Amino acid sequence: MLLPLCFTVFCLIGVSPCAAAPPHGTTRFTSSRNKLLLISFDGFRWDYDRDVDTPNLDKMARDGVKAEYVTPPFLTITSPTHFTLLTGRYIENHGVIHNMWFNTTTQEKKQYYMTQFVDSYWDNGSLPIWITAQRQGLKAGSLHFPGTAATYKNETVKVRQVEPRFYDHSNETDWRLNIDKVIGEWFYEQDLDFVSLYFGEPDSTGHKYGPNSPERREMVKQVDRTVGYIRDKIQEHGLTNKLNIIITADHGMTTVQRGGTVNEIILSKIPGFSFKDIKFHLVDYGPTGMLLPKEGKLEKVYQALKKGHPHLHVYKKEEMPERLHYGNHPRLLPIILYADTGYVINGFLPVQFNKGEHGFDNQERDMKPFFRAVGPDFQKNLLFGDFETVNVYPLMCHLLGIKPEINDGHLDITKGMLDLKTNTNNNNGKQCSPKNYSKEVMIGLSAVVGFLALVFIVTMTHTMCKRRRRNQKTSVVNMEKL
Numbered sequence: 001m002l003l004p005l006c007f008t009v010f011c012l013i014g015v016s017p018c019a020a021a022p023p024h025g026t027t028r029f030t031s032s033r034n035k036l037l038l039i040s041f042d043g044f045r046w047d048y049d050r051d052v053d054t055p056n057l058d059k060m061a062r063d064g065v066k067a068e069y070v071t072p073p074f075l076t077i078t079s080p081t082h083f084t085l086l087t088g089r090y091i092e093n094h095g096v097i098h099n100m101w102f103n104t105t106t107q108e109k110k111q112y113y114m115t116q117f118v119d120s121y122w123d124n125g126s127l128p129i130w131i132t133a134q135r136q137g138l139k140a141g142s143l144h145f146p147g148t149a150a151t152y153k154n155e156t157v158k159v160r161q162v163e164p165r166f167y168d169h170s171n172e173t174d175w176r177l178n179i180d181k182v183i184g185e186w187f188y189e190q191d192l193d194f195v196s197l198y199f200g201e202p203d204s205t206g207h208k209y210g211p212n213s214p215e216r217r218e219m220v221k222q223v224d225r226t227v228g229y230i231r232d233k234i235q236e237h238g239l240t241n242k243l244n245i246i247i248t249a250d251h252g253m254t255t256v257q258r259g260g261t262v263n264e265i266i267l268s269k270i271p272g273f274s275f276k277d278i279k280f281h282l283v284d285y286g287p288t289g290m291l292l293p294k295e296g297k298l299e300k301v302y303q304a305l306k307k308g309h310p311h312l313h314v315y316k317k318e319e320m321p322e323r324l325h326y327g328n329h330p331r332l333l334p335i336i337l338y339a340d341t342g343y344v345i346n347g348f349l350p351v352q353f354n355k356g357e358h359g360f361d362n363q364e365r366d367m368k369p370f371f372r373a374v375g376p377d378f379q380k381n382l383l384f385g386d387f388e389t390v391n392v393y394p395l396m397c398h399l400l401g402i403k404p405e406i407n408d409g410h411l412d413i414t415k416g417m418l419d420l421k422t423n424t425n426n427n428n429g430k431q432c433s434p435k436n437y438s439k440e441v442m443i444g445l446s447a448v449v450g451f452l453a454l455v456f457i458v459t460m461t462h463t464m465c466k467r468r469r470r471n472q473k474t475s476v477v478n479m480e481k482l
């Protein structure tokens, strides 16, 4: 009887690795947690390493994990997809629905850079990982990553650098200075736990010259040199065995079709459509657009555009395909437009001249970014399947040993890329060190021994009482006999 009892008690006490761990925010297990560097190279398409010699990216793949590609959320543009990396939420759930802030009443629009400083645009329900990490006792930093400038629930990422307004995002010398700062100052001197680091290339070059251009291939070589430089700096500072690195991007890039034979999308030329029926519009911004029709004009606008162009997709917000997760947020305007790959949406006249563009359906292969990871918690030389970028957030929380906020990703999707120790030392997003594990096993065992001692004492006392009562009874019977 005692054996099953012991087993039950053992289970009830629970010697699972984290059972006796104090709640997060009170204690840090600094001895076991490795640091994490999240890097985004804007617009680095999944296959950009195929037509360029990339020795450093190849070495990183051999030393760690390379995913075939990853799928960003729709729409595939910079601020919304970066905020998905930081929160693990689809765009309709985190609410950073566009690169541009806008006000449909005043008609005001802010471009990408100025939108970085509109706190209310970013801080609307989803906390980026920096704030969650800081609340749970970690030190976080961010350099140039979209969302860095904003304040979330009265808190900013404590260590940060926001780029100046007119910043050259392609200067390799600046890249190296920024890397020196992140590795040498932030991780090494200031002992930060997590840093997000952003580079604005190869996106700009892809837009300007197109994804199949020699200029883009040159820029990929610059990215590759930079990856080598980052890993060398990490090695120099003795951080190789303490720092995990994830390198990915926000979206891919595709060639814009242009020329005499191309039937360009120009809304003003579509029969039955008039900008006079529109109160506010967000077009001339790549392959997507949003419209707010004037009162009573929604159906007219919708019907005209719906059959307006063979490469234009037109949806009422509530009818957006569910798989895109881009129909359910109050900021989204009543009519949402997106174009087939290679087409952009113009309003009055063709005003867009980029040779490369993104923003298309996230199922398009050209919209998929790359994904690499290396470090003490990752497997070596592992080719991994594709996955959605909402799953990067729970992976990062797991690596940092912090409890994630509500999110749309799952650790199960990515945990196969972790080495066995990191993979199993987890319980609901918590991570425990081997030291704490043994401590907790000891606490559990002591409790079991204590309980068994108690059971022994109770059983012995009970048996002795029974024996004494039987003895007394026997003596009474004997007395009567006497």
Ligand SMILES: [Zn+2]
Pocket (backbone or CB within 6 Å): 042, 043, 077, 078, 079, 203, 250, 251
């Ligand atoms: Zn981008």
